[in-house]
Amino acid sequence: MEVSDIPLILEPEQLAPLLEHEEVRVVDLSSPQNYLAGHIPGALGLPFQALLAGTPPAPGKLPSIERLTQIFRAIGLTPDTHIVACDDEGGGWAGRLLWTLEVIGHKKYSYLNGGMHAWKGAGLPLSTDDVSVTPSDIEITIAADAPMIDADQIQQRLDSHDLQIWDARSPGEYSGEKALAMKGGHIPGAINCDWTQLMDPQRDLRIRTDAREFLAKLGIDGNKQIATHCQSHHRSAFTWLVGKSLGFPIVAYPGSWSEWGNLPDTPVEN
Known part of the structure; x- marks a missing residue:
């Protein structure tokens, strides 16, 4: 499968051969202990708290543009990066990352269907290696067609x-x-x-x-x-x-x- 053909909902067996593509970046929003115990080879761990403003009474609002810029630069996001999100709880935090990407106008993304449950269920390899990426210098803005309402x-x-x-x-x-x-x-x-x-x-x-x-x-x-x-x-x-x-x-x-x-x-x- 070419990177340009990756579907929104991606099965584990489809993801496995894509891991060698440098434009494909797997981001794992599982709990830190689950991530450290074994993740998809090359997957970056991202704490879900990074995606929330965290301020009461509405902690779920978007973080500031400055904070979003820091996060997406840290995971090496570029206009060509195809993000594949997964988590260990059925898709909430992975969905939050993908929604945030859509909010900033980044349209190249997929959800690993079933997340880590499905990856492990398929018997695919896990890694405990540290993963580091070169930070990017991407500029972040909120897209005019951001899928949000107040x-x-x-x-x-x-x-x-x-x-x-x-x-x-x-x-x-x-x-x-x-x-x-x-x-x-x-x-x-x-x-x-x-x-x-x-x-x-x-x-x-x-x-x-x-x-x-x-x-x-x-x-x-x-x-x-x-x-x-x-x-x-x-x-x-x-x-x-x-x-x-x-x-x-x-x-x-x-x-x-x-x-x-x-x-x-x-x-x-x-």
Whole structure:
């Protein structure tokens, strides 16, 4: 496979022969202990915290441009680099990295379907070698078509019925039974589909093969723009990725419930 032909959703057997391409960079967002215990040969470890602003009440918002520049230079990102993201938890942190790349206008990226569970399940080699790369001097900006939306934009569109909200949290958070903010519940009209429902535990946490049909039954079919969120845009980074892989017009709300549920004037249903 040529680097220019790498699909968005990449299987372990497809990735293995690509590892020798210098434009291909695997970035592993697994826990540090899992990464050190064995990673894909040549994969760089990246702590997921690097991708979050980390400031309350909405820690899931984007870091500053300066911080993003530091991160992407450190992993050696250039305009020609094809990033393959993986993690050890079914795609949330990998999705967050890929969403961030899309936000900065870098379109060359893939998700290792099932992440490290699938790589290990396929019996492919692991390495414990230290990995270092030459830093780049890339300049980072937020793309004009960045797939994100803020609380004000959502509020303005709640009555126009041209935006669908995909709430990727647990049913308990959605109902308000479990409140992780000042207010519990959900954005009016939001459809709840817990992120884990899109993973197939029988196939090493790969994206379920019937994702399109499963979502359509819930009313998420891509006929309207979709905004996905969770508590801090970690779980919803995976649902953004699934939506993108299905060709849906999907954006993410990085403020997520940690912001919406703590703002004084945001409407809530439960």
